[in-house]
Amino acid sequence: MESITITIKRNGILKKYNVPNNITVLEALNYINSNYGENIQYRASCKSGQCGSCAMTINNEPKLACKTKVETNMIVGPLEGFNVIDDLVIDRSPFYKKIQSIRNYIQYDEDEINIDDLNITPNDLKKFKKVRNCIDCLCCLSKCPAKNFSEYPGPTFIRQLARFAFDPRDEIEREKEAYFENLYNCTTCGKCVEVCPKEIDIVHNAIERLRELSFKKGYYINNHLVVRENILKGNRSITKDKMPLLEDKSIKEEYIVEEEKMRLAFFTGCLIDYRLQEVGKSAIRVLNAHGISIIIPKNQVCCGSPLLRTGQRDVAEKLKKHNLKLFNKLDVDGVVTLCAGCGSTLKNDYKEREFNVMDITQVLDKIGPLKYKPLDVKVTYHDPCHLRRGQGVYREPRNILKKIPKLKYVEMEIPDQCCGAGGGVRSGKPKISMAIGMRKARMIHNADVDYVITVCPFCEYHIKDSLDKFLNENMENKRKNLKNIEVMNIVSLLDRVI
Ligand code: SF4
Ligand code: SF4
Ligand code: FES
Structure with a gap:
């Protein structure tokens, strides 16, 4: 059988082993212990991605050893962000201690609440089903920047609070609990979503939803209200300090090129419009130079991202409606964005859009240099x-x-x-x-x-x-x-x- 070399990090020491190709990391660890006379310590139970115990750092990413195939020069170490007990075994006790500190069960008073009266709808079930499938692998904790740099308990902890918050039977104010557990420390970076083997979208289905509940109850960060006020006053998340790009008379509504390869509408976003006008002008020149005509609807508004990410969906919905009405009617090949946040919001939160959204790098790469x-x-x-x-x-x-x-x-x-x-x-x-x-x-x-x-x-x-x-x-x-x-x-x- 063809063999490949993998490296195991044991208590800080790297050691190489030849193992058969096309087996899982978990099988490789078994193989090494049996064939090299080693005694590498690791956890595993179900061998089928169900128990979460075999999570390790594999080529710098947290993964389940039983669901990951070995590759040449792969490096396997303990899950990052935890104390190591031995070899690949990490100390999970701080997480368990923390999760026990919340009432980790649905709490309701049988004398007060009659479950039959609650009228739980399939929609309610859908909401908490989306955040229920966790197997406690702790992959998401391993790479969470908020957890690593603050008193934030980690994505799966917040996910668990969301699960209870969305359950109509639970009578505890979970959103308040989440607020005091630093719900607003999350940068919505999405790393926890990327690494979750159960594909739980903690950002959209737990954090942002919990922030909405917490905002409604008055648990918010005061500075986030400044963004709200700016938007309510002028449809932009920031204040107007100098001539905005879209109000500049020298900026036309159309930049049409002769041999047109594509025609796009330019969604500027707040920062390009109000702060980085030169970047906006560069974008027009660069797109035109690549044979792309540009349409610039001057009365576009903030995409709503700063509000959606901080639980202020009510105002964000109004912005969305305005932008959809404006951009849906344009006769263009798509809308180009120059801001990761705007692009992601238009792509993922504007479900009713009738236009394609492309980041400027997607456009330029597609057109060719x-x-x-x-x-x-x-x-x-x-x-x-x-x-x-x-x-x-x-x-x-x-x-x-x-x-x-x-x-x-x-x-x-x-x-x-x-x-x-x-x-x-x-x-x-x-x-x-x-x-x-x-x-x-x-x-x-x-x-x-x-x-x-x-x-x-x-x-x-x-x-x-x-x-x-x-x-x-x-x-x-x-x-x-x-x-x-x-x-x-x-x-x-x-x-x-x-
Ligand atoms: S999205 Fe939030 S919870 Fe998830 S990894 Fe990033 S900071 Fe952590
Ligand atoms: S949320 Fe996903 S990554 Fe985090 S512990 Fe649960 S299953 Fe693992
Ligand atoms: S051994 Fe159970 S998830 Fe891998």
Whole structure:
């Protein structure tokens, strides 16, 4: 039988073993213990993805060993983010202790509540079914930035509270409990959804729904009300500090090219309209240079993302209605976005849309590159959570960057690790947001680049602030060899090479 080499991390020491190909990691561990006379410690029970006990870190990602096939040069270690008892066995007791601290059962007073009177509908059942299938593997805890950088109990804990909150039989104010368990520390990065073997969408089906309930009951973060007020006043999540892109008389409603390959409507989002007008102008030039005509509906409004992520669906619905009416009637091949958050919201929350939504990198990658001018710089790319996990877009920006002659592209250590800005955490919990951002800043400095490129204005601002803080702190610590690394939207870079 063909064999391959895998590495097992045992109490910090890496050791290689040859194992048969086409078996699971769990079978490989059994094989190693039987054939190498080893005694590697690990947990497993059902061998069929049902008990959750065999979760490990496999090639840097949390996975079930019984559901993952071995691959050449695979590295298997204990689940990250926990104390290791021995080899691949982690200490799960803090999680169990925490989950016991809530009343981990449906609580109702039989004398007060008659179940038959509750009139539980199939819709009610649907809601809590979506968050019920957890097998306690703890994969989601392993990579959660909010858990790793704050007093946040972790995604599955919040999921469990949501399960009870949505159950009409439960009489405890679970949304209040969730609020005091730091419900608003979650950046909605989606990592927990990506790694969950049971495909539970904790972000949309637990966190955002719980935030809606908690907001209605008055448990919210005061700074999130500022966004609400801005939107109620002017349909934008931020204040107007300078001439907005869409009010600028020099910006036309149409930019039509002669040999048109595609015609798109430009959804600017709040930050491009109110803060980053030059990025918006670069986008128009870059799209036109690629043979794409642009239509710019001037009375578009905020997509509603900052409200949806913070439980304020009521106002978000009004924005959605307005944008749908405006964009549904346009005769275009699609709507192009330049902000990961807007793109993800239009794609995932605008269920009634009659138009395609494309991130600008999807458009440019699909159309094919121009003959770009050479640019002798070294860059890395930060994956915005709402682009990589929210829209599945991560190859496209890399493809584009690698086509610029002379540009040297390097990956940072974990390019898709959250920068800390999303989910209302930058405005609502700035210290936590910055702690997560500093980890990103360290990775970017370690990549030793001239620019860090991204496709999200929120990430852009937050990474810039994190890099500035990182630089200042390290200067104070006399590490003077660090350089100033600029954060740049991909279109600003492309504007220099078209
Ligand atoms: S979305 Fe990200 S921050 Fe929020 S619970 Fe999931 S992993 Fe943690
Ligand atoms: S929510 Fe998913 S990833 Fe998290 S513990 Fe449950 S099954 Fe595992
Ligand atoms: S052994 Fe039960 S989930 Fe893997």
